[in-house]
Amino acid sequence: MSYDALLWLSFGGPEGPDDVMPFLENVTRGRAVPRERLEEVAEHYHHFGGVSPINELNRKAIAGVEAELRAQGVGIPVYFGNRNWEPYVTDTVGRMAADGVRRALVLATSAYGGYSACRQYDEDIVRALDAVGHDAPELTKLRQFFDHPLFVECFADAVNVARMQLPEKVRGTARLVFTAHSVPETADRASGPPAEGGRRYSRQVAEAARLVAAECGIDGYDVVWQSRSGPEHVPWLEPDIVDHIDMLAEKGTQAVVVCPIGFVSDHLEVIWDLDNEAAERAAEHGIAFARALTPGGDARFARMVVELVREHTEGAPARKLSTMALAGCTVNGAPCAERCCEPAPAR
Structure with a gap:
């Protein structure tokens, strides 16, 4: 056509x-x-x-x-x-x-x-x-x-590059954490027709994370959320990336690679929420931090x-x-x- x-x-x-x-x-x-x-x-x-x-x-x-x-x-x-x-x-x-x-x-x-x-x-x-x-x-x-092979390849290579930025002594133990923009839980439930409940936004993000982790040869990883903006009384997808870093610190995690799987480009919500807030919280806990680049470029x-x-x-x-x-x-x-x-x- x-x-x-x-x-x-x-x-x-x-x-x-x-x-x-x-x-x-x-x-x-x-x-x-x-x-x-x-x-x-x-x-x-x-x-x-x-x-x-x-x-x-x-x-x-x-x-x-x-x-x-x-x-x-x-x-x-x-x-x-x-x-x-x-x-x-x-x-x-x-x-x-x-x-x-x-x-x-x-x-x-x-x-x-x-x-x-x-x-x-x-x-x-x-x-x-x-x-x-x-x-x-x-x-x-x-x-x-989200499941296109080239999209997955871009993120997988970006994760591998980010991991190499970590100090060598903790690189092998780094936890891979995928993050995407949070939405209200009610919005997530409405994000696919009833006959296709498996196509919810959150499940698509989880599937993209699985595909990228598999491409990297990584079995253990987490999917978390960022950039919440709504009223406190409205439930949004959790955990938040900063809260998750606190939890990883409690478990003794020494290094983390964060992959902004939900974003095409490094716009402000990526560089503020991750490169500033998440990176600063990791530093407070003494956790080595690296962030994978987005694929738009x-x-x-x-x-x-x-x-x-x-x-x-x-x-x-x-x-x-x-x-x-x-x-x-x-x-x-x-x-x-x-x-x-x-x-x-x-x-």
Whole structure:
């Protein structure tokens, strides 16, 4: 089937101090997050000059995909749009329409299902199409890729590199800890259609962790969570990475390798929650700490994206390592399955 372009759809982030609070207001709109919580999170961004690395990392990853598309003879341009900051996806879809794009594929920068990881990107597509109107191109979002062999290879190699950064005397005893963004437990239960309960967000993360650990030849590992942002009375996926490090210290762990399996790029929640908070807690306990890099800048990630594109343009086989059913492809924002990735019930 013929497509005119690829839309790279991401979360967005501030690119200067004056952007921080408006960006956070965009992210939390309609969620009644207290102002003091926004101010607390804003300080994380100001710690890095008010700039999130996510937009620049996306631009670099896009350049890698553009180069791979050219190398493989796939002659489509790549457009960049965000949910929460410039370039906004609605503006980008408008530009695509003005450029004459009629049918485009969409790569959402999340490997997983779930409301925030998948369904919200469908909603972004719907809003953009509604705003642009009848001239808007048809948009088909690519599938989830948490179990793609190249995604797994990138993380496995990153874990091995991180382990080599540890002092030699503790390297062999290092505990491997996978981490992903926490969500409310109710959201996790709603992150797969009833007939596919095994496709919950948390189970997809666990499966990706299993695949990476197996590729590394590691039997013992943990899956934990980070970046919780909701009210204390609402149960979220646990344990938190910092609490888990406390527990490892009680067990006498001397070294840890943390792998941010839930993230495509080293954006602020990775460098703050892991490189700052988790690393500092490990240091307090005298635990050697190393963190694996995310795969967005890896040439294999670009090859994976082009493979996902070819599944649609050429009917290429879908490569995957898990037994979970393929999911995540949507046309013009329609859910990939009935009741898939619904928002959690209000609490």
